[in-house]
Amino acid sequence: MYIPAQSTSTRKTAIQQKKKKKRRQILALIVFIALIIPFFHYPAKAIQHFVSPLFTGSSAVLDSDHSQQITDNVPNKKPESNDSDLPTVQDPDKNNKDDDNLGNGVPTTPTHTAPPETIPEHIDTPETTPETSKTPEVKPDTTFPVETEQPAVTEPETTIPPGQGTEHEPSDKKYVALTFDDGPDTKYTPAILDILKQYNVKATFFVVGTQVEKHGSVLQRILDEGHSIGNHSYNHANLTKLSNKEIAYQIKKADDLITAVIGVKPDWIRAPYGAVNDMVKESMKDDDRSFIGWDVDTRDWAGSSVEEMRKNINENTKSNSIILMHSFGGKHIKNTVELLPYIIQDLQDKGFTLVTLDELKKNKA
Known part of the structure; x- marks a missing residue:
């Protein structure tokens, strides 16, 4: 083509x-x-x-x-810090590490905080004063409180405060008996015994049979340290609501328990709540002992404060007074332990000699 x-x-x-x-x-x-x-x-x-x-x-x-350097392909790096330029902050827990971090293999990262403000070495703090609020009067129960397990007692502070109240003329024949009811126990009774021992003061303890069954060694200590012991019934029953037979049981049962521990029948009897009527007296007609009461009630069983009890004792105690306190029976007894050094000093400053009921009876005779 x-x-x-x-x-x-x-x-x-x-x-x-x-x-x-x-x-x-x-x-x-x-x-x-x-x-x-x-x-x-x-x-x-x-x-x-x-x-x-x-x-x-x-x-x-x-x-x-x-004039400009190229740094785009260079990895970013933080500027190196100079430790010498930083303030040294001490870790407050350095010498006291949290127990939760001990032995778990996890390092603890310290947290640096600003140093605490300077605290003055001496700061005046208000002194703690005993409670002064009025405690409403509460009558004691007619049923003996059941003892619960209580923690061990640390020895109370026994620094003697200055004496309080009107000055009294000294006298060689002004005697006062301190008495403690409802023990023994392992919390308040030993604390009271420690204070009495420190100030070389003797007292009288009216003990309950059920407490003696639990704490016979404390009862033995009461005797060994030169205090007198009295019968306060077997289980702190109101004797005025019992029959003659029941009253006799309350007294004899307590006598037997006390004698089993210390080898001696107590010379003194005090009715629970001080409740005595003609029937109670009649039930004891064949006993050579009589019921002994008191003339100064501290009302420690009702929750009276230390200041209230101290004022009460200073205003109402006279020669041959018998002062009622307790060594067991409720949480308020801690006030009694706190009160004791104060009233020992107050009464001695007024010329009173603190004795057992045995000595009080002997000196009154």
């Missing part, structure tokens, strides 16, 4: 134009790649290099290139 020459020339021209166009596209691609490569390696500098001339001119860009 015959192809005209013009047509062949035209086709050759078209092919060459396509080749030129393709070369231009390849060249443009190479130029484009060459232009964007700096953006991947040094993006900040590349942007500045191509953009800054539009605003500041090429000379400013060159100066900036030589």
Whole structure:
């Protein structure tokens, strides 16, 4: 087949134009790649290099290139701190670590806090004074309280305060008997004995049979330290509500328990609550002992405060007085323990000699 020459020339021209166009596209691609490569390696500098001339001119860009270091490809690092420039903060728990962190293998990260404010070495604090609120009068129960297990007693503070009350003329024949009912126990009775021993004072303890059964060793200590012991019934029953036979049982049962511990029958009997009537007296007609009461009731059993009891004793005690207190029977007896050093000092300052009921009877005779 015959192809005209013009047509062949035209086709050759078209092919060459396509080749030129393709070369231009390849060249443009190479130029484009060459232009964007700096953006991947040094993006900040590349942007500045191509953009800054539009605003500041090429000379400013060159100066900036030589003065600025490229750090984009360097990993960020925190500036090293100089420990010597930081204030030293001592961990307050350095010498007293939390027990919860001991031995568990977990390190404790110390927390640095601002140093505490300076605290004066001596701070005046108000002295604690005994409660002065009026306690409503409460009559004692007619049933003897059941002793509960109580914690060991620490020896009370026995610093003797200054004497209080009106001054009395000293006399060699002014005697007072301190008496304590309802024990023995292992909390208040030993604390009272410790105070009496420290001040070399003797007293009389009226003990209950059920308490003797539990705490015979405390009863023995009462005797060993020179105090007198009295019978306060077997289980602190109100004798006026019992029959003659029941009254006799209450007294004899307590006598037997006391004698079994100390080997001696007590010389004194005190009725629980001081409750005595003609029938109670009649039931004791064949006994050579009689019931002994008191003339100063501290009302410690009712919860009287230390100040109230101290005032009561100072105002109402006279020669041959018998003061009623308790060594067991309720939480209020802690006030009796606190009161004891005060009244020992007060009564001695007024010229009284503190004795047992045996000595009081002997001196009255």
